[in-house]
Amino acid sequence: MRYVALIYTNESEDMKANPAEQQAVMEAYNVFTTAADANGARLGGEALHPTSAATTVRVRDGKVLTTDGPFAETKEQLGGYYLLKCKDLDGAIELAAMIPGAKTGSIEIRPVVEWE
Amino acid sequence: MGLTLSDNCSISHLLEEIFRREGGKVLAALIGRLGDFELAQDVLQEAFVSALERWPHEGVPVNPAAWLVTTARNRAIDRLRRASVGLRKQKLWQTQMETEAYNEVTFAAESFPDERLKLIFTCCHPALNLEARVALTLHTLGGLTTPEIAHAFLVPETTMAQRLVRAKRKIKAAGIAYAVPPPHRLNERLDGVLAVLYLIFNAGYNASLGQSLVRAELCAEAIRLNRALIALLENETRLEDEPEALGLLALMLLHDSRREARTGPQGEIIVLEEQDRTRWNRSQIAEGHAMLDSALALRRPGPYQIQAAISALHSQAAQAQDTDWYQISMLYAELVRYNQSPVVRLNWAVAVAMATTPARGLEMLTELETGLQNYYLFHAARADLLRRAENWQAAQIAYSQALTLTHNEIEQAFLQRRLDELQVRLS
DSSP, X not given: OEEEEEEEEOHHHHHTOOHHHHHHHHHHHHHHHHHHHHTTOEEEEEEOOOGGGOEEXXXXXXXXEEEESOSSOOSSEEEEEEEEEOSSHHHHHHHHHHXXXXXXXXXXXXXXXXXX | OOOOOOOHHHHHHHHHHHHHXXXXXXXXXXXXXXXXXXXXXXXXXXXXXXXXXXXXXXXXXXXXXXXXXXXXXXXXXXXXXXXXXXXXXXXXXXXXXXXXXXXXXXXXXXXXXOOHHHHHHHHTOTTSOHHHHHHHHHHHTSOOOHHHHHHHTTOOHHHHXXXXXXXXXXXXXXXXXOSOOOHHHHHXXXXXXXXXXXXXXXXXXXOOTTTHHHHHHHHHHHHHHHHHHHHHHHHTTOGGGOHHHHHHHHHHHHHXXXXXXXXXXXXXXXXXXXXXXXXXXXXXXXXXXXXXXXXXXXXXXXXXXHHHHHHHHHHHOSSGGGOOHHHHHHHHHHHXXXXXOHHHHHHHHHHHHHHSOHHXXXXXXXXXXXXXXXXXXXXXXXXXXXXXXXXHHHHHHHHHHHHHHOOOHHHHHHXXXXXXXXXXXXX
């Protein structure tokens, strides 16, 4: 099955990290991707710019409404995602638990709809 | 074919019996084969209907459970053939089914593997919410009908039916495995399973009047499932790593041994101290003790074993005044290390009071007041200790506070009785 692992962390906390700490986080992510790639589980994934760079778009009555910032103000923000291929949910949970963001924030696992 | 029964009524009786006893095993085998909860349950239901029609004139098969698995499986093949599944998928199915090369005759005589352990772990998967886990476990493994579960948990049937459907869909959509967790995850996942079983037991044990019949069944069901879980772990030679499974069974057996004694003829509460101990179920107590001994021998203590040990000490006292409260208070001190909930600390305080003086227990209760001031048992426990300290007036106030905090008529009646007793003291 394919799953998307959505990585939610507290942006303002993340931004407090000094260069050495940032480096450590990068390395932790490298460890994860190496482990995930070893069994061919990582199909894709990206890191996202913080929500200060986000733009939300809605169309109402045919008009495009554009606003600054994310759709909802929450304590944790979507900071990146992975597209994973796993045998079942337990496999996805094992991998998600290895994503560094799980230690400070949370990972939401969503199965991908497979159109037949 | 085995014995012939022409009587429809006894066939339906027999089927009911098979459903209760082997329904979980049959369903587990079907889910394993079909990989689909909803489909497995639907075709099993059809197989039961088919048995009801055919067994009266064809006779009861030698292995009724295996007959049900085969018949249900054939129904599933029919369905999948009829359904507009992709040709490739259908082909895959056919080959799979044909290479299995079962036919009704050979299969019916054979036994089939017991896959209930997989089913237990799937039903109790932490990705399902707790209510869904409880409902699903009772429904698939306990053989309880949707209306029965709804009644036991005081929710409308439609709500319970929806809860079950949602849970089954989540299992399918999220890809929850039908498997026993790998060794490095077994312990934490088993904790979840035991929590579900204990929740089922407690829902039955904390019965209120009118519910008592269905509820007693929940206790029996939790015990039966725990026994099955132990047997299954033993088959996999994993029991020796998991003494808490034995500890929970000991705990439930010891609690359940007092079921008859804890309510009076009008359903009123009889507290442990006032129970007629001759009404305790001695064989359950003996089994509980034996179970606890084998758990403790594995030398990995845990909260269920400690609670069972506390319950065992109560059951060893021939009279309330013989209770070894000192040991019990020591065990609570141990339990608090695993579970710091205010309710556990409340029980600890009571045990200390009984082992030493009411004043010492009351002191411990003051620390809990902020967390528990809206909990009727906190005030009831406090009132009881004040009563033992012969501080009648303060006890009266505490009982009155407890009385305002419960809506349960049986609990209200108990507290009122205590208040009436105090009135006699005060006048």
